[in-house]
Amino acid sequence: MPLPTASRWSRSGLLARRRVVERAGWASLVVVVGLLVAFGLTTGQLGTLRIATTALMYVVLTEAWSVLGGYGGYLNFGMAMFFGVGAYTTAIVAKEASIPPLETVVAAGVVAGLLAVAVGLPSLRLRGAYFAIVTFVLTLAVQQLVMVLGITNGSLGLYLQPLALSARAADQLYFFIFLGFALLVALGVRQIGRSRFGAALVAIREDEDAAEVLGVPTTRVKLIAFVVAAVLAGMVGCLYAAQLYYIEPVGTFQFSVSLNVVVAAIVGGAQSWVGPLLGASATQVLSQELLTHTQGVDGTLALGGLLVIFARFVPGGIAGFFRRRRGTKVSL
Amino acid sequence: MNNKTTFLKRGAVSLLGVGALLGGLTATGAGATTPARAVHRLSGAPITIGGTLGLTGAFSEPSAEYRQVYQLWQHQVNARGGLLGRPVKITIMNDNSSPSTAATEYQTLISQDHVDFLLAPYTTYVGAPIVPIARAANKILFNGGFVGIQYFDQDKGWMVGSYTYQEPDYPKGVFKLIEAMPANKRPKKVAILAAQNPFTIVGEKGYNGVGGAINYAKQAHMQVVFDEEYPASTTDFTQVVQKAKASGAQVLIVLGLPDDSDLIAKTVKVIGWKPTIECMCGSQVTTLANWPSLGSATNGVLGTDVAWVTQKFPGLALLQRFANQRHETVIPNYDVTAYAILQMLQQSVEGTHSLNQAKIRAWLLSHKVQTAVGTFKLNANGTTPFNEIVTQTIGKKQEPVWPPSVATAKLVAPLP
Numbered sequence: 068m069p070l071p072t073a074s075r076w077s078r079s080g081l082l083a084r085r086r087v088v089e090r091a092g093w094a095s096l097v098v099v100v101g102l103l104v105a106f107g108l109t110t111g112q113l114g115t116l117r118i119a120t121t122a123l124m125y126v127v128l129t130e131a132w133s134v135l136g137g138y139g140g141y142l143n144f145g146m147a148m149f150f151g152v153g154a155y156t157t158a159i160v161a162k163e164a165s166i167p168p169l170e171t172v173v174a175a176g177v178v179a180g181l182l183a184v185a186v187g188l189p190s191l192r193l194r195g196a197y198f199a200i201v202t203f204v205l206t207l208a209v210q211q212l213v214m215v216l217g218i219t220n221g222s223l224g225l226y227l228q229p230l231a232l233s234a235r236a237a238d239q240l241y242f243f244i245f246l247g248f249a250l251l252v253a254l255g256v257r258q259i260g261r262s263r264f265g266a267a268l269v270a271i272r273e274d275e276d277a278a279e280v281l282g283v284p285t286t287r288v289k290l291i292a293f294v295v296a297a298v299l300a301g302m303v304g305c306l307y308a309a310q311l312y313y314i315e316p317v318g319t320f321q322f323s324v325s326l327n328v329v330v331a332a333i334v335g336g337a338q339s340w341v342g343p344l345l346g347a348s349a350t351q352v353l354s355q356e357l358l359t360h361t362q363g364v365d366g367t368l369a370l371g372g373l374l375v376i377f378a379r380f381v382p383g384g385i386a387g388f389f390r391r392r393r394g395t396k397v398s399l
Numbered sequence: 400m401n402n403k404t405t406f407l408k409r410g411a412v413s414l415l416g417v418g419a420l421l422g423g424l425t426a427t428g429a430g431a432t433t434p435a436r437a438v439h440r441l442s443g444a445p446i447t448i449g450g451t452l453g454l455t456g457a458f459s460e461p462s463a464e465y466r467q468v469y470q471l472w473q474h475q476v477n478a479r480g481g482l483l484g485r486p487v488k489i490t491i492m493n494d495n496s497s498p499s500t501a502a503t504e505y506q507t508l509i510s511q512d513h514v515d516f517l518l519a520p521y522t523t524y525v526g527a528p529i530v531p532i533a534r535a536a537n538k539i540l541f542n543g544g545f546v547g548i549q550y551f552d553q554d555k556g557w558m559v560g561s562y563t564y565q566e567p568d569y570p571k572g573v574f575k576l577i578e579a580m581p582a583n584k585r586p587k588k589v590a591i592l593a594a595q596n597p598f599t600i601v602g603e604k605g606y607n608g609v610g611g612a613i614n615y616a617k618q619a620h621m622q623v624v625f626d627e628e629y630p631a632s633t634t635d636f637t638q639v640v641q642k643a644k645a646s647g648a649q650v651l652i653v654l655g656l657p658d659d660s661d662l663i664a665k666t667v668k669v670i671g672w673k674p675t676i677e678c679m680c681g682s683q684v685t686t687l688a689n690w691p692s693l694g695s696a697t698n699g700v701l702g703t704d705v706a707w708v709t710q711k712f713p714g715l716a717l718l719q720r721f722a723n724q725r726h727e728t729v730i731p732n733y734d735v736t737a738y739a740i741l742q743m744l745q746q747s748v749e750g751t752h753s754l755n756q757a758k759i760r761a762w763l764l765s766h767k768v769q770t771a772v773g774t775f776k777l778n779a780n781g782t783t784p785f786n787e788i789v790t791q792t793i794g795k796k797q798e799p800v801w802p803p804s805v806a807t808a809k810l811v812a813p814l815p
Contacts, residue, residue, distance in 0.1 A: 111510060112507075112510055112511045113506035113507070113509070113510035113511070114503055114504065114506040114507020114508070114509075114510060114511050115507070115511065116506075117502070117503040117506050117507075118503055121499070121503065211630065214595045214628075214630065215595075215628070221595070221600060221628075222594075222595040222596055222597055222599075222600045222628070223597050223600055223601070224524065224527070224597060226527075229531055229535075233535070234506070234509075234510075234532070234535045234536060235510070238506065307499070311498065311499055311502055311528050312528055312531050313498070313527045313528045313531075315524050315527075315597060316595070317524060317595075317596070317631070318497060318498045318499065318524060318525075321497070323497075355500075355503070358455075358492070358493045358494070358495055358500060358504075367455075
């Protein structure tokens with residue numbers, strides 16, 4: 068059966084339909100957030116609360132990644148690098164300045180952002196697979212550096228001071244911080260998608276040379292998007308370190324952080340702010356369920372399978388699939 | 400890959416082994432009844448023990464060893480009447496060798512599954528974040544999975560361990576062995592290779608200025624002529640081993656995890672280096688199933704262990720049979736520490752007739768326990784008193800060469 072297209076409806080009908088879809092989308096979001104708040108306030112199941120917190124953490128990371136990766140079409144495998152640098156900034160600053168880890172969140176974002184400027188200026192002149200490889204290799208390089216530096220305590224890692232709260236109160240606090248952070252970042256990414264900056268990124272994705280000819284300062288636009296992602300990843304790294312109390316180079320810079328973000332974006336749909344919300348939640352819950360209920364199955368294997376299926380059959384991800392099914396854009 | 404295939408085969412053999420061993424146990428009177436009948440007599444809700452292991456990911460092989468022994472102990476205890484007359488149920492979750500996943504799962508075990516006891520995960524970097532989580536829940540962390548002297552010190556007896564030497568002391572036995580050599584044969588120059596991993600770095604550098612290969616070398620009046628840390632994921636050691644050889648070292652101390660230690664042993668053989676002493680002093684790799692498959696690369700190589708079957712500690716004979724059924728001649732170190740920590744748990748519960756964690760902690764710190772790693776009273780920080788065996792592989796046979804009270808063979812160094 069042929070899919071309906073915009074041309075089959077009148078303009079007013081299409082607009083009315085879009086308004087309905089938009090309202091339904093917002094209502095769904097409000098309901099989901101309300102349910103999450105109620106869950107966070109009432110649950111005593113701290114394991115489930117942590118799984119939800121991890122999913123929200125990946126929502127932030129995937130939304131941040133999607134600015135350059137989704138709108139701009141640049142495959143960035145460096146999220147683990149900025150995440151790890153943020154975590155280490157927190158651990159070092161909190162220790163040296165004797166302040167609570169949560170108070171270092173801005174510093175973590177700033178340091179990650181500065182690193183992104185240093186990395187992005189040369190690497191964003193590269194395109195396609197070359198840029199992806201550079202971000203991957205730099206992550207390994209930074210991890211190696213952290214393993215040998217005295218200030219990072221090398222492979223031994225660093226301990227952070229736990230919050231003076233009960234386990235439940237601490238886990239609730241981090242859940243609500245990540246929930247608020249995820250909402251803010253998602254709405255921010257939505258605004259970027261509707262801005263001239265977002266349009267410039269889309270132009271770069273569609274045809275970078277043409278965008279440049281039309282006056283888009285491509286390198287600057289890409290660099291800003293890269294730095295935005297890095298700052299947010301650094302802040303997430305701060306929260307991760309504060310919640311885990313202990314960080315060391317292997318676990319903190321593990322490639323799976325970058326990989327999970329890319330998989331979540333592809334599964335959810337990278338070219339809208341809704342995709343990362345759906346993709347990160349779905350992939351994280353799936354991974355955790357696999358680990359919990361099937362002891363011998365590697366979650367990475369399952370996610371790899373999912374990646375292949377979506378890349379082959381649902382190239383726009385979950386969000387793109389529904390958009391195509393309706394024959395109109397789901398616009399929130 | 401070969402290792403993976405071997406691992407899968409070993410997993411299948413191990414499952415059969417648990418079954419066969421349980422059959423053997425019941426037949427030989429470890430329980431006078433069959434497990435099924437004994438379980439039938441048990442009453443009340445199960446006593447639950449929970450933990451995580453990296454059943455997938457980087458540490459899947461050692462984690463599988465732990466799980467097998469936990470299952471073996473669970474069947475054995477239930478066959479003998481359970482704990483306090485109640486059945487015992489061990490729940491192991493898969494942490495995918497990731498500290499953050501492990502942290503989440505321990506919260507699940509504590510707050511949702513409400514387990515009575517916690518077992519630590521495998522290896523230091525996965526286990527470190529779990530220490531404060533268990534402490535916040537007022538649970539003792541029964542730790543047969545990792546060493547970490549600083550975490551024991553911080554936790555003040557709320558974590559109890561079954562490793563008989565902590566990471567600063569990993570190379571201690573080998574240096575004592577060297578010091579015991581005749582002065583004219585004693586090597587003077589040492590090379591150290593350490594994996595970039597929390598416990599191996601402490602094994603290299605020591606803790607608070609005490610222990611570690613560098614300090615032990617100084618105490619033995621030896622010169623450290625080469626000292627290098629490498630990423631644990633390294634797959635080609637040719638260059639680093641060549642450099643160690645070129646340094647003129649007579650002793651090679653390797654503080655690594657199983658896979659990299661195996662690779663280094665192979666590389667030493669391939670490049671034709673014959674140091675007077677070569678020790679795989681890290682993850683007790685010489686006790687693991689893969690060791691004999693390295694062939695002539697193992698000849699003369701020293702390793703360390705927490706116990707040896709000739710010490711006749713409770714449970715070692717059973718674990719030796721378990722190893723034999725899997726066609727292994729040496730009991731894997733992980734099996735011993737896994738079994739010993741559950742022996743401690745069992746004896747403390749039976750000693751206090753209680754599941755109260757504070758009472759059990761107090762009991763553990765004040766009473767002797769009889770385990771597969773020895774009979775002893777725990778140190779105040781929850782560690783076991785120092786006890787290390789140094790072994791040497793000659794041909795296809797591995798025997799203890801230090802301490803003299805356990806040695807069944809003399810050190811051969813250098814090899815003829």
